[in-house]
Amino acid sequence: MKVRQIGAVxxxxxxxxxxxxxxxxxxxxxxxxxxxxKAFKVGIKFDQPGLGLKEGTKYTGFDVDVATYVAKxxxxxxxxxxxxxxxxxxxxxxxxxxxxxxVVATYSITDARKEKISFAGPYFVAGQDLLVRADDSSITxxxxxxxxxxxxxxxxxxxxxxxxxxxxxxxxxxGTYSECVTALASKGVDALTTDNTILxxxxxxxxxxxxxxxxxxxxxxxxxxxGLKKGDTATCEKVNTAIAKMISSGEWQKAVDANLxxxxxxxxxxxNPPKQDACS
Ligand code: GLU
Numbered sequence: 001m002k003v004r005q006i007g008a009v010x011x012x013x014x015x016x017x018x019x020x021x022x023x024x025x026x027x028x029x030x031x032x033x034x035x036x037x038k039a040f041k042v043g044i045k046f047d048q049p050g051l052g053l054k055e056g057t058k059y060t061g062f063d064v065d066v067a068t069y070v071a072k073x074x075x076x077x078x079x080x081x082x083x084x085x086x087x088x089x090x091x092x093x094x095x096x097x098x099x100x101x102x103v104v105a106t107y108s109i110t111d112a113r114k115e116k117i118s119f120a121g122p123y124f125v126a127g128q129d130l131l132v133r134a135d136d137s138s139i140t141x142x143x144x145x146x147x148x149x150x151x152x153x154x155x156x157x158x159x160x161x162x163x164x165x166x167x168x169x170x171x172x173x174x175g176t177y178s179e180c181v182t183a184l185a186s187k188g189v190d191a192l193t194t195d196n197t198i199l200x201x202x203x204x205x206x207x208x209x210x211x212x213x214x215x216x217x218x219x220x221x222x223x224x225x226x227g228l229k230k231g232d233t234a235t236c237e238k239v240n241t242a243i244a245k246m247i248s249s250g251e252w253q254k255a256v257d258a259n260l261x262x263x264x265x266x267x268x269x270x271x272n273p274p275k276q277d278a279c280s
Contacts, residue, residue, distance in 0.1 A: 035077040035078070035079030035080040036079075036080075037076065037077055037079075037080040038080065039080055039081075039082040040071055040074075040076035040080050040081050040082065040101055041081075041082045041084050041099070041100045041101045042067045042071065042081055042082070042083055042084065042100060042101065042102055042103070042104060043084045043085070043086030043091060043094050043095070043099075043100040043102070043103035043104070043105055043227070044059065044061070044063050044064060044067065044083055044084070044085070044086060044103075044104055044105050045061075045063065045085070045086065045087075045105045045106060045176075046083075046085045047176050047177065047178035048061065048063075048106065048177060048178075048198050048201055049061070049201035049202065049204070049205055049263070050062060050197065050198075050200065050201035050204075050259050050260050050262070050263050050265070051063050051105075051106055051197060051198060051201060051259070052064055052104075052105055052106070054083070054085075059083050060259070061259050062124070062197075062255055062256065062259040062260060063104045063105055063106065064083075064104075065255040065258070065259060066104055066123055066124075066226075066243070066246065066252075066255065067081070067102070067104040067226075068081065069242065069246045069251060069255075070102075070104070070226065070239055070242040070243065070246070073238070073239075073241070073242035073245065074235070074238055074239070074242065084099065084100050086100065086103050086105045087153075087155075087175055087176055088105075088153045088154065088155040088156040088175075088176075089153070089154045089155025089156075089175070090155070091103045091105060091107055091113075091117075091155075091227055092113060092116040092117050092227070095116075095117045095227050095228065095229060095230075096116055096117060096229065096230065098229070102226050102227060102228055102235075102239070103117075103226065103227035104226050104227075105227075106126070106195055106197065106198060106222075106224060107119075107224060107225055107226070107227050108157045108195075108222040108223060108224060108225070109121065109122060109223045109224070109225035109277070110157060113227075116230060117227050117228065117229065117230050118227075118228045118229065118230050118231060118232055118233070118236055118279070118280070119225030119226065119227060119228070119236070119277070120225060120226040120228060120235075120236045120237075120239035120240050120243065120276065120279065121223070121224060121225035121226050121239070121240070121243060121274075121276055121277065122223035122224050122225050122274045122276065122277065123224055123225070123226065123243045123246075123247075123252075123273075123274070123276075124197075124223075124224040124256075124272060124273075124274065125221060125222065125223050125224070125268065125271035125272050125274050126195040126196055126197045126198075126222040126224065127195065127196050127218025127219070127220055127221060127222060127268070128157070128158055128161060128193060128194065128195060128196070128218060128219050128220035128222060129193070129194075129195070129196040129199055129214055129215055129216065129217065129218050129219070130142070130145075130191050130192070130193050130199070130214070130215040130217070131181070131184065131191065131192040131193075131199040131202060131203060131212055131213070131214055131215070132184070132190065132191045132192075132212070132213060132215060133184065133185075133187075133190075133211065133212060133213075134210060134211055134212055134213045136190070136191075139190065139191050139215060140215060140217070141215060141217040141219070142162075142165070142166055142169075142193075142217075142219050143166075145162075145166055145168075145169045145190075145191065146166075146168040146169060147168070147169075147170070148169060148170065148190040148191060149170045149172060149188075149189040149190045149191075150162060150169045150170065150171050150172065150189060150190065150191050150192070150193055151171075151172045151173075151174060151179075151180035151183055151184060151189040151191070151192045151193075152171060152172075152173055152174075152180065152192065152193050152194060153173060153174055153175065153176060153177055153180065153194065154173045154174070154175060156194060157220070157222060158193050158194040158195070159171065159173050159193075161193075161219075161220055162193060172189055177192065177194055177198055177202070178202075180192040180194075181202045181208065181212070184212065185207075185208060185211060185212065195222050196214060196216075196218055196265070197260065197265060199214045200214055200260070200263040200264065200265040201260075201263050201265075203263065204262060204263035204264065221271065223274065225277075226239050226243075233279045233280065236279035237279050240276040240277075240279060243276055244276060247273045252273055253273075256272075
């Protein structure tokens with residue numbers, strides 16, 4: 001009698017599991033969740049070559065590789081990852097409302113953001129730089145931007161830095177960096193500022209090759225973290241362990257070479273690979 005009851009309970013939970021699996025894969029469509037497990041939602045950029053790029057149903061970049069590695073260490077199959085677009089200004093909201101499980105999107109760790117979410121990491125250290133047209137020799141760094149039209153993205157540390165430190169600059173804020181690149185190429189703005197990693201990716205794109213150049217004078221330290229729900233220390237610790245393993249196993253270097261190498265990006269070895277902060 002007891003054995004039969006246990007059997008019934010087991011059968012019922014198997015049924016429940018398979019029902020969950022069915023409904024998940026049905027609602028996720030082609031965007032992920034195809035592995036039959038529960039979808040794991042990850043916020044990335046969709047328009048930053050070398051970091052987070054969506055081309056049709058293909059997702060590539062260093063952030064995509066880091067997220068895939070970390071997800072696997074947390075027990076999520078690559079096929080169960082559902083990629084969600086996470087523009088700079090929406091990242092905290094996507095996390096706090098539970099629309100994503102984590103954000104891996106050139107997301108700098110800052111105290112202001114830590115008031116709303118928690119960060120694991122850092123997993124990479126970049127620096128703020130400028131992208132200009134290749135024939136422009138008048139812009140050599142942030143101090144030569146006075147009176148120039150500069151583009152950046154709403155909700156980014158890049159735009160904030162300009163407002164705080166270079167108030168004489170005419171700052172135009174868009175929702176994404178790709179909009180800024182288009183404006184730069186068509187002379188709607190004179191420069192674009194954000195992380196050197198992102199700028200290198202655009203400069204190397206076929207349509208901009210030889211037309212745009214990265215100035216190469218970084219003026220900030222951007223420590224990329226993985227955004228998590230505020231106070232989820234348990235997950236933060238697991239993510240930090242996963243990042244440390246990605247680095248010690250050589251997979252981090254492989255991902256750097258594969259994604260940032262083609263753009264000729266030089267990683268700052270004084271700050272990379274970084275040690276992870278304690279979770280709090
Ligand atoms: N890393 C900076 C930030 O998190 C700039 C790049 C971005 O907007 O994604 O704000």
